[in-house]
Amino acid sequence: MNAPHKPKTFHVKSFGCQMNVYDGERMAELMAAQGMTATDDANAADLVVLNTCHIREKATEKVYSDIGRLRKHGNDPMIAVAGCVAQAEGEEIVRRAKVDVVVGPQAYHNLPELVSKAARGESALDTDMPLASKFGALPARRRVAPGAFLTVQEGCDKFCTYCVVPYTRGAEVSRPFDAIVDEAKALVDAGAREITLLGQNVNAWDDEAGTGLHGLIAALDKIPDLARIRYTTSHPNDMRDGLIRAHAEVEKLMPFLHLPVQAGSDRVLKAMNRSHTRDSYLKILDRVRAARPDIALSGDFIVGFPHETEAEFAETLSLVDAVGYAQCFSFKYSPRPGTPAADMTDGFIPGEVMDDRLQRLQAALNRDQAAFNAATLGKTCQVLIERKGKLPGQMLGKSPWLQSVHLMTDAAIGDLVEVEIVRADPNSLAGVAI
Template sequence: MKPPRKLHIKSFGCQMNVYDAQRMVDTLTPEGFVETASVDDADLVILNTCHIREKASEKVYSELGRLRAIKEEAARSGRQVSIVVAGCVAQAEGQEIIRRAPAVDVVVGPQSYHHLPQLLAHAERHGRALETEFPVEDKFGFLPPPKPQAIRARGISSFVTVQEGCDKFCTFCVVPYTRGAELSRPVAKIVDDVRRLVDSGVREITLIGQNVNAYHGEGPDGRIWSLGKLLYRLAELPGIARLRYSTSHPRDVDPTLIDAHRDLPALMPFVHLPVQSGSDRILAAMNRKHTADDYRRVIDQFRAARQDIAFSSDFIVGFPGESRQDFAATLALVAQIGYAAAYSFKYSPRPGTPAADLRETVSAGEMDERLVRLQELIDSQQSAFNRAAIGRTVDVLFERAGRNPGQMVGRTAYLQPAHVMASPDIVGRVLPVTIESLERYSLLGRLEPAASARRSPLPLQTGA
């Protein structure tokens, strides 16, 4: 019997890549691979890349330089190490990776990683393998179900991909070119996956997709189901403590999703809803297909359905043509909405996107200054949101032991880390915690008796 080969995966970027990395493990486990946290003793190293962040390609090539040295050192001791580049950079720049990085054995796009065993076998027999074309078949149907022991090793929270790809074609975004058109999984397959996860001890499910609320999968009744209807179905499954979803587009928020937030206690009152800019002129240049007022109306609909709902978002500063007035409109939107958290970035062009051909009109210094101002406003809102938890009793789903002896860590409905002194047997349980103080972005508190605790929703407005 052959000893197991060791697999190390390093993922960059989005939650989809985290999920994809887990499924790569599930795909390669039957081939005799086991995960290792150390790249130095791995027989197979996979870089699961993301093309969204700035200088994504340069980071990949820098990492490949380090891996080449590890591969050469292993070869001198008689050990073979294989290197795979997967994900969106592989999809966008497969031929260039093959040309620039001779140490790479396999290049595989995100639509094709279920072919990894065949690609690795091809590389061993014939040399390097390149597979970046979108296959006709649905990759989801070719992935093996994860084994219970693998699920348990991942903890009590799990991602489940329900949708992949995007048809929006925002001018700054490479996703439609690297992940392809929108594809939704059938409801029955999602329900089977979630049941399997819950049976293995998972308590929190996050449904993910590049544009998750564009979900339009086939239901058991033969009709197309929306994300809201899918959430109603999943909430019926016993054992689920919490449901979440990410990432959404404002144009695809429909009444069933709003109603789900009103009706389903398991659906957490925290929505990531990217807006990118508060300026209608810039939103049009980005091809976002919504205005700032459209976005405000969607926020109002969520808040009317659930009083304690909170939001996070994404922002880009310095998009080509962004004036001081456009940026001021973004600051005004942030001040009006009030966010519990948000991600903000300086614009950087992505090769192959329409915006890459636009003339950049905002200097690097001005872009830096705008980003600082935006992040200061967002940070002040997040700090105010966290401070509002002090003295309140909130539900926390406990995940693991903390760094300090006797400390346990969980997350609130709003994904805030919460620390208490307690025994390890609370992992996987949702328990009331009275928040006593803050430590940076973490909440510190004490456990309350479940029967006597009175929970308080957090206030909504953290802005103006």
């Protein structure tokens, strides 16, 4: 990066899932290793990296809006589009938005080289999916927050009919066991107290020895200064017996499971090419709750999938009633180009119908989240302090069940504090340090 117009400052903005947050952190480390300085102000940066998500249409359009805003109000920065939109649209982004760098999620380790090429006025586009792992080319981990993400698995072989991930992230691949453990140790040495293992189907992680995600968790459990372990996102098809047992046997594994179901109707699930049924999904949750009775359950839902009837949507609502989720994500169906469901145009649901269904679903989910939070009132638990609050002396942290907790304390960021929950609001808790 010895070009005359080499950027000196950079800003990374990540959209979408936790894996994008992880990728964004690693791209920032790449830029810092080149001697560049991070800035929180995108408009003042010499280089802005937009780390994109392609799951929903609005997320894609937001990227183009951000590019236009940077061109209008920014310091004429070099703009790099990374992530899944970059992978899916490639040269179209360069044509439509005239950005400087386009790099896919499996090639972002080449970002410094691409920035140098762009600074020289050369084409800087890389959407290859090489067989060689990008992780070996990334720099050592730097100082991290108390809660850190660690990607252990990428890609997907499930081919749900609504999803672009197999096309933008590639086939399902597991990182090597030793590489994961080494990075986890480096994260702990850099200040992490909690590690969340990430993957498009994280519970599909495995190695040639058949270790499975439960075996990997057992190995991380032995890292002395690591206090908490989480994992996301899981697929019902890969919830194996060993992983369910781990929720009972591994104290550091937090009582929280994000297990997307997407719909409550078997016909809709089959049309989505989900490999589970309503009944098989509920039976998995029964087994998890038997192993860890206090576990908090989370999920994903899509409303308005092509041809979904009102009766089938009612089955989704009844599934929500049956489970009692602690928190959930819910979305209107958004057709993504190149996916099988995008061709089901004769079954597209009118927007006003999807809006109505989403509002009813979210009302039920919000009700259950408020009820779950209310049930923690009076309990004591450990809270991992993550950052300062808005008030003097106030700190914010996470409960074992992934709830936000605010309290007045002189504890430092990264401390684990024993807390009594004294107030339960719909979206957060208030506690008193014991």
